[in-house]
Amino acid sequence: MARIVMKFGGTSMAGTERIRRVARIVQRQQAAGHEVAVVVSAMAGETNRLVQFADEAQAIHDPAEYDVVVASGEQVTAGLLAMHLQSIGSKARSWLGWQLPVRTDDAHAKARIEGIDSDAVLASMAAGEIAVIPGFRGVSPQGRVTTLGRGGSDTSAVAVAAAVKADRCDIYTDVDGVYTTDPRIVAKAQKLKYVTYEEMLELASVGSKVLQTRSVSLAMKEGVRVQVLSSFIEDDAPAADTIPGTMIVSDEELEGIEMERQLITGIAADKNEAKITLTRIADRPGAVAQIFGPLAAANINVDMIIQNIAKDKGETDVTFTVPGADLARTQALLEAQKEAIGYYRMIADSKVAKISVVGVGMKSHAGVAATMFRSLADRGINIQAISTSEIKVSVLIDEDETELAVRVLHSAYELDAKDEAA
Ligand code: ADP
Ligand code: ASP
Ligand code: MG
Secondary structure (H helix, E strand, O other): OOEEEEEEOOOOOOOHHHHHHHHHHHHHHHHOOOEEEEEEOOOOOHHHHHHHHHHHHOOOOOHHHHHHHHOHHHHHHHHHHHHHHHHOOOOEEEOOOOOOOEEEOOOOOOOOEEEEOOHHHHHHHHOOOEEEEEOOEEEOOOOOEEEOOOOOHHHHHHHHHHHOOOOEEEEEEOOOOOEOOOOOOOOOOOEOOEEEHHHHHHHHHOOOOOOOHHHHHHHHHHOOOEEEEEOOOOOOOOOHHHOOOEEEEOHHHHHHHOOOOOOOOEEEEEOOEEEEEEEEEEOOOOHHHHHHHHHHHOOOOOOOEEEOOOOOOOEEEEEEEEEHHHHHHHHHHHHHOHHHHOOOOEEEEOOEEEEEEEOHHHHHOOOHHHHHHHHHHHOOOOOOEEEEEOOEEEEEEEHHHHHHHHHHHHHHOOOOOOOOOO
């Protein structure tokens, strides 16, 4: 017998028929002899709808009330799934915030989980009851509802799995695993049987939204075994215990499974970045600190940065990217600091995309970046900024060229699935 946490995303929970299918998947997992807890998302589109209502209510939200509104979609699906499970003969109940406290800090809309009081839910699972838990939400030290950031139900599921010491956390979604790139963009993307925590963390953080980034770092830290798999399956599909999806594994575990690692694991695109250039800044110590200090103080994450070499007059241009959602705030802050920084013009562009190639194989192979630059150049795609880490190279390009760039790179690194008919 194992203890399994199952998480179902928005598309899996969108409507009666789909929840009914989820109930059958959950019931089957319990019937295989396991203790089961389920974490659910709101129905697809519901959280967006709620965010829009909040936007219409207030230009600048009261963060605590915003969370009260946007967290509500998950309460509905938790209750509905418990009802569907009961109607097919399972014992099941929902667990809301005051029954299973998911304790977080008070950073509304992006709260971090501090702990989960899981004794009661463990007792109920041991008695054969299926626990259904709304994802995405927690409770602050002040006793207010918090949410964990968009896509946060993945993190809820991993946190519950860590708290109840689950043997596995299965993340059910609308694709049957993690692919070499978004299978909705590149039809020839290939499903990966395994991916390391480190690679998944990079892929998620550069735009592969199949898992929320924080869920991966939490799983890595807590040693939670995570599988990504599809909920769009027939009743006679292979059981989750046979690992039909993608398993996230440690480096050591992977070495024991695959002798030779692919150079590149995956390619991701992120259209949510915005680019800012400040022109003609004095080329002197402290000038750059003057720009990024206020942004850091305002909790704005700067990602790619380039500073051009000084021109004749000891002046330089600085270009960097921030999350698109923070662009207006960034512009306002820099406008207010214009005198202190001493730039000439501020140029903003939100029509950019960041394309990243990720793979642990990069650590031991040269030439990954060169292949990327050459392949993009051959298709006339201009690179506006570059950043690298040990296992990733990212470039910033025109947003309109996103799909083309992802396809070109997918072929260039020989990731395309072979055409079986050929
Ligand atoms: P859920 O509602 O189940 O949380 P999401 O929409 O958040 O689902 O995540 C699943 C989606 O992630 C897929 O539909 C797919 O389009 C996208 N995706 C992006 N990159 C990848 C990738 N490398 N592998 C698989 N799916 C990916
Ligand atoms: N419902 C939330 C969202 O849409 C959380 C999630 O689905 O993971 O962001
Ligand atoms: Mg998601």
